[in-house]
Amino acid sequence: MSVTAPLGFRAAGVAAGIKDSGARDVALVVNDGPSYAAAGVFTRNRVKAAPVLWSTKVLSGGRVRAVVLNSGGANACTGAPGLEDAQATAEKAAELLGVPAGEVAVCSTGLIGERLPMDALLAGVETAAGQLSRDGGLAAADAIRTTDTVSKISFRRGEGGYMVGGMAKGAGMLAPSLATMLCVLTTDAAVEPADLDAVLRRAVAVTFDRLDTDGCMSTNDTVLLLASGATGVRPDLEEFGKVVTGVCADLCRQLLVDAEGATKAIAIEVIGAASEEDAVTVGRAVARSNLLKCAIHGEDPNWGRVVAAVGTTDAVFEPDRINVAINGVWICRGGAPGDDRSKVDLRPRDVTITIDLSAGPHTATVHTTDLTAAYVHENSAYST
Amino acid sequence: MSVTAPLGFRAAGVAAGIKDSGARDVALVVNDGPSYAAAGVFTRNRVKAAPVLWSTKVLSGGRVRAVVLNSGGANACTGAPGLEDAQATAEKAAELLGVPAGEVAVCSTGLIGERLPMDALLAGVETAAGQLSRDGGLAAADAIRTTDTVSKISFRRGEGGYMVGGMAKGAGMLAPSLATMLCVLTTDAAVEPADLDAVLRRAVAVTFDRLDTDGCMSTNDTVLLLASGATGVRPDLEEFGKVVTGVCADLCRQLLVDAEGATKAIAIEVIGAASEEDAVTVGRAVARSNLLKCAIHGEDPNWGRVVAAVGTTDAVFEPDRINVAINGVWICRGGAPGDDRSKVDLRPRDVTITIDLSAGPHTATVHTTDLTAAYVHENSAYST
Numbered sequence: 001m002s003v004t005a006p007l008g009f010r011a012a013g014v015a016a017g018i019k020d021s022g023a024r025d026v027a028l029v030v031n032d033g034p035s036y037a038a039a040g041v042f043t044r045n046r047v048k049a050a051p052v053l054w055s056t057k058v059l060s061g062g063r064v065r066a067v068v069l070n071s072g073g074a075n076a077c078t079g080a081p082g083l084e085d086a087q088a089t090a091e092k093a094a095e096l097l098g099v100p101a102g103e104v105a106v107c108s109t110g111l112i113g114e115r116l117p118m119d120a121l122l123a124g125v126e127t128a129a130g131q132l133s134r135d136g137g138l139a140a141a142d143a144i145r146t147t148d149t150v151s152k153i154s155f156r157r158g159e160g161g162y163m164v165g166g167m168a169k170g171a172g173m174l175a176p177s178l179a180t181m182l183c184v185l186t187t188d189a190a191v192e193p194a195d196l197d198a199v200l201r202r203a204v205a206v207t208f209d210r211l212d213t214d215g216c217m218s219t220n221d222t223v224l225l226l227a228s229g230a231t232g233v234r235p236d237l238e239e240f241g242k243v244v245t246g247v248c249a250d251l252c253r254q255l256l257v258d259a260e261g262a263t264k265a266i267a268i269e270v271i272g273a274a275s276e277e278d279a280v281t282v283g284r285a286v287a288r289s290n291l292l293k294c295a296i297h298g299e300d301p302n303w304g305r306v307v308a309a310v311g312t313t314d315a316v317f318e319p320d321r322i323n324v325a326i327n328g329v330w331i332c333r334g335g336a337p338g339d340d341r342s343k344v345d346l347r348p349r350d351v352t353i354t355i356d357l358s359a360g361p362h363t364a365t366v367h368t369t370d371l372t373a374a375y376v377h378e379n380s381a382y383s384t
Numbered sequence: 385m386s387v388t389a390p391l392g393f394r395a396a397g398v399a400a401g402i403k404d405s406g407a408r409d410v411a412l413v414v415n416d417g418p419s420y421a422a423a424g425v426f427t428r429n430r431v432k433a434a435p436v437l438w439s440t441k442v443l444s445g446g447r448v449r450a451v452v453l454n455s456g457g458a459n460a461c462t463g464a465p466g467l468e469d470a471q472a473t474a475e476k477a478a479e480l481l482g483v484p485a486g487e488v489a490v491c492s493t494g495l496i497g498e499r500l501p502m503d504a505l506l507a508g509v510e511t512a513a514g515q516l517s518r519d520g521g522l523a524a525a526d527a528i529r530t531t532d533t534v535s536k537i538s539f540r541r542g543e544g545g546y547m548v549g550g551m552a553k554g555a556g557m558l559a560p561s562l563a564t565m566l567c568v569l570t571t572d573a574a575v576e577p578a579d580l581d582a583v584l585r586r587a588v589a590v591t592f593d594r595l596d597t598d599g600c601m602s603t604n605d606t607v608l609l610l611a612s613g614a615t616g617v618r619p620d621l622e623e624f625g626k627v628v629t630g631v632c633a634d635l636c637r638q639l640l641v642d643a644e645g646a647t648k649a650i651a652i653e654v655i656g657a658a659s660e661e662d663a664v665t666v667g668r669a670v671a672r673s674n675l676l677k678c679a680i681h682g683e684d685p686n687w688g689r690v691v692a693a694v695g696t697t698d699a700v701f702e703p704d705r706i707n708v709a710i711n712g713v714w715i716c717r718g719g720a721p722g723d724d725r726s727k728v729d730l731r732p733r734d735v736t737i738t739i740d741l742s743a744g745p746h747t748a749t750v751h752t753t754d755l756t757a758a759y760v761h762e763n764s765a766y767s768t
Contacts, residue, residue, distance in 0.1 A: 047695030047703045047719070077691050079704065079720035112688020113721050217696045219688075290674070290755075291763050298764025304496020304603075307461050311431030312601045319431045320463065335431070336463035337497050371674075373757035379675050380682025 002137025005155035005165030006188035008032050008228025011136035013143030016124020018072035018110075018117055024143035026124035027069040029184055030097060030132055035229030037190075038064035039197035040105070041204045043221035049076030051106040052220060054086040058105045062193030064226050065099040067184055068125055069144050071169070073110040073117075074180065076219040085116050092122045096129040107222050109146055109169065109180040141167035144182055147378065152254040158243040162189035162233040168251040170221075180220040181208060183251060189240060190229035199241045200225045207248035210280065210366045212287040213259045223248075256367050257349075261374030264296050266351045267365055274316035274360035282317075282355060283366030285309045293371035299346035303332045306353060321358040327351060386521025389539035389549030390572035392416050392612025396515040397523030400508020402456035402494075402501055408527035410508035411453040413568055414481060414516055419613030422448035423580035424489070425588045427605035433460030435490040436604060438470040442489045446577030448610050449483040451568055452509055453528050455553070457494040457501075458564065460603040469500050476506045480513040491606045493530055493553065493564040525551035528566055531762065536638040542627040546573035546617040552635040554605075564604040565592060567635060573624060574613035583625045584609045591632035594664065594750045596671040597643045607632075640751050641733075645758030648680050650735045651749055658700035658744035666701075666739060667750030669693045677755035683730035687716045690737060705742040711735060 004011050011029045018025040031038075040059035042052050058064060068089050075082050086106045094101035108116070131139075141151040148169050155165035170181035191199070204223055225244065235243075256265050268286045273279035286292060289309040295302035303324045310322060324332035329344045331337070388395050395413045402409040415422075424443035426436050442448060452473050459466050470490045478485035492500065515523075525535040532553050539549035554565035575583070588607055609628065619627075640649050652670045657663035670676060673693040679686035687708045694706060708716035713728045715721070 045692060045695040046697075046701075047691050047706075074688070077688055077703075077716065077719055077721070079718060082720070112686075112692065113716065115721075217692065219692050219695065290759075294760050294763035297760065300764065302496075304458070304461055307431050308429060308496065308601065308603050311429040311603065313430075317430075322431075332461065332497065334463065335461055336466070337461070337499075371760055373760045375674075376678050376681065376755055376757045376760060379678035380684065 001155060002141045002153035002167045003029050003165050003184050003186045004134055004137035006163040006186045006228060008188050008230030009186045010132040010134055011140040012128040012131040012133065013136065013139030014124055014127045014131060017120040018070060024139065025070055025072045026121065026128050027140035027143040028093065028125065028128035028132060029067045029140055031065055031226050031228050033228055035190055035227055036063040036065050036103065037193045037196055037227040038062060039193060039200045039225045041200055041223045043218055045217045045219050047219050049074050049108060049220040050078055050082035050086040051075055051108045052222060053083060054090060055105040055222060058102060061102065063103050064105050065103040066093050066097055067105045067107065067224060068093050069107040069182060070121055071109050071144050071146050073108060073114055074112045074220050075108040075116050076112040078115055081115060085118055088118065089121060089125065092125045096126060105224060107182045109144065109182055109220055112219060137167065144169040147260055149258055152251050154247045154250040156243050156247050158189065158235055159239050160233040160235060162187060162231045162235060164243050164247050166247045166251055168255060170255055180218040183223040185225040185244065185247060187227045188230040189227060189233050189235045191227045191240065195237055196225050196227055199237060199244050202241060203245040203248045207245060207252045210364065211252050211256060212284055212366055213369050256369065259369040260378045261372045262369030263372055264349055264351050264370040266296055266353060266368050266370065268368065269352060269354045269365045270357065271354060271363045272356040272358045272360060273362040276362045276364055278315035279362050279364035280366065281313050282310055282315050282357065283364055285313045287366045287368035290371055296351055297370035297372050301326045301331055301341050301344035301346060306355065307332060307335065310355060315357065316359045317357040323356040325354040385539060386525045386537035386551045387413050387549050387568050387570045388518050388521035390547040390570045390612060392572050392614030393570045394516040394518055395520035395524040396512040396517065397520065397527030398508055398511045398515060401504045402454060408523065409454055409456045410505065410512050411524035411527040412477065412509065412512035412516060413451045413524055415449055415610050415612050417612055419574055419611055420447040420449050420487065421575060421577045421580055421611040422446060423577060423584045423609045425584055425607045427602055429601045429603050431603050433458050433492060433604040434462055434466035434470040435459055435492045436606060437467060438474060439489040439606060442486060445486065447487050448489050449487040450477050450481055451489045451491065451608060452477050453491040453566060454505055455493050455528050455530050457492060457498060458496045458604050459492040459500050460496040462499055465499060469502055472502065473505060473509065476509045480510060489608060491566045493528065493566055493604055496603060521551065528553040531644055533642055536635050538631045538634040540627050540631050542573065542619055543623050544617040544619060546571060546615045546619055548627050548631050550631045550635055552639060554639055564602040567607040569609040569628065569631060571611045572614040573611060573617050573619045575611045575624065579621055580609050580611055583621060583628050586625060587629040587632045591629060591636045594748065595636050595640060596668055596750055597753050640753065643753040644762045645756045646753030647756055648733055648735050648754040650680055650737060650752045650754065652752065653736060653738045653749045654741065655738060655747045656740040656742045656744060657746040660746045660748055662699035663746050663748035664750065665697050666694055666699050666741065667748055669697045671750045671752035674755055680735055681754035681756050685710045685715055685725050685728035685730060690739065691716060691719065694739060699741065700743045701741040707740040709738040
């Protein structure tokens, strides 16, 4: 299960006392090889947390022996001392595991602007190193939770018998979402770093990058893919890409249904776009409309708010050729009222909004949630 | 008061039965001259309501004799029939007033995607025409309210004795905000259309354009400036611009404190920017952070969410040179923790967030509100 489903990986999750609650807050994932190939995708926010700066440097080498993750503090906006803390964390794990510190990635999530309690964190890394096991994937996934109500894990078998596993936390997308998205993927297939990088970038682009719960981009978002090569299987890269994308999509779905305060999972399906980029742009604009997200929360098929959001983009379309369906009922045709809005059933949790731009053959789907009083409550009271 | 404070203007506001509530819903503003010079600024949304399309054409002529405004329906996304409705409205007013229909502007606000009840609207225009008076400014301001809890009016005297008056409705900015912003400004100064246009564009750019309550851009936003020339005063244009901007800023302030569900009025003051455009970009990005808006609602000085929003922009800055103050306390210095956050008092309704980019001499202030459960409630239940 989780990151230890593939051969060649051990993991642990422990309570180091970083969180006041006493819950698990430090995870360690170790690649026992024989390969240490790795790739990473990081937040596009220009304000990057110290662990992102550290891990970007580590991943530039294409090899990762271990990943240390903590919840309870983001180590973002902490200046030079924060960067030293990230490095010290990697060095501690490296020393315990007998590997180079330059091959240990670090991920953090929690409140921005506060130093990590390093004594507790380093002691936690030591405890975790002592508890590493082939069964540790679940504990590791548990230790990276912040406001997540459940752990998110996934695994899938590829052709020839290799495995891809993963764990994630967060209530949003890679970028956006300040509710930091951390994800560690593992595989026992044998894949070179450059190929892992290409596969991971494409998988992230069509999964985590199309999950937008609140339009806020975190300083800490990180997705890592580690390959142990323990099965010796060298997969077809296209097939491998599908398996990795499948695991990412599964984790995305779990993030979506656990998003802060959400009562609806909304798929915004854009069809008839002049380009895939246009389709994503339109989907994202609609996903970020607070007014629409409120309307869906109120089970109100307010398609005017959909069309108004489309109108803010620079995508190719003519206003009088836009069609919009909500849960299969085409309530807007040619930019004007279509079928009877009373036919739309918005009671189910899953909502699909289909937007036909009538401008080309391209499509994309962006996922979001409704905006609720519970979201406001949760995010009004997070740090205090 | 309102649009009838300057000489040469009459107005009326009546209940035509468009709103189920029986409240006033049709306003008429008439310029009795001797000049009919006018300028307009419209939504940048590419999906434009029928009245916006009609009025844009009217304003291209630089002359406006009358403005018909209605609440209770936006006449947006209504196709060719909606455009005919807007034209018929102008023609009705033109006939009653004995002026060319091509010099009658039309503004609508309300739900998108439904035809207006034309019988009621045209009868309302007739009633309003019969009630036109020099005292009608308040009734007109009342008739354009939707979710506004109070009417918004303002007036100010310029050098030489001319007057600028105005009324507005809405809970947001010119563009953004789907809670349509309508504003009619009047003056009895004598100013040519081209000069009115330049003055209005600049005034809007530094007032309504910097008010962003929920990041949603309406299909109907309209700001009109009508000059009767009734005093014969030809103002210095710079001085005139200051007076017009003053009236706009006053109306903005009224819109901000009446924004849907808001409990805080937040000024995001960006200083040290490399350009005014950078300052506005950063202010707007921060104003649109749902997470920050929730934090301020919870009276939590969560400056990490400010810095994270800044990081999503392409403005010129170095992450480790950003300083942030909330209500005067510099809790972030050099991108890292600064003064003690417990010193920040967030209990007052007015909140000022100052962001120093340390990148140049330019500044701009963007205004927004907090995000509240009341906002969610109001916008969950708007059309149903």
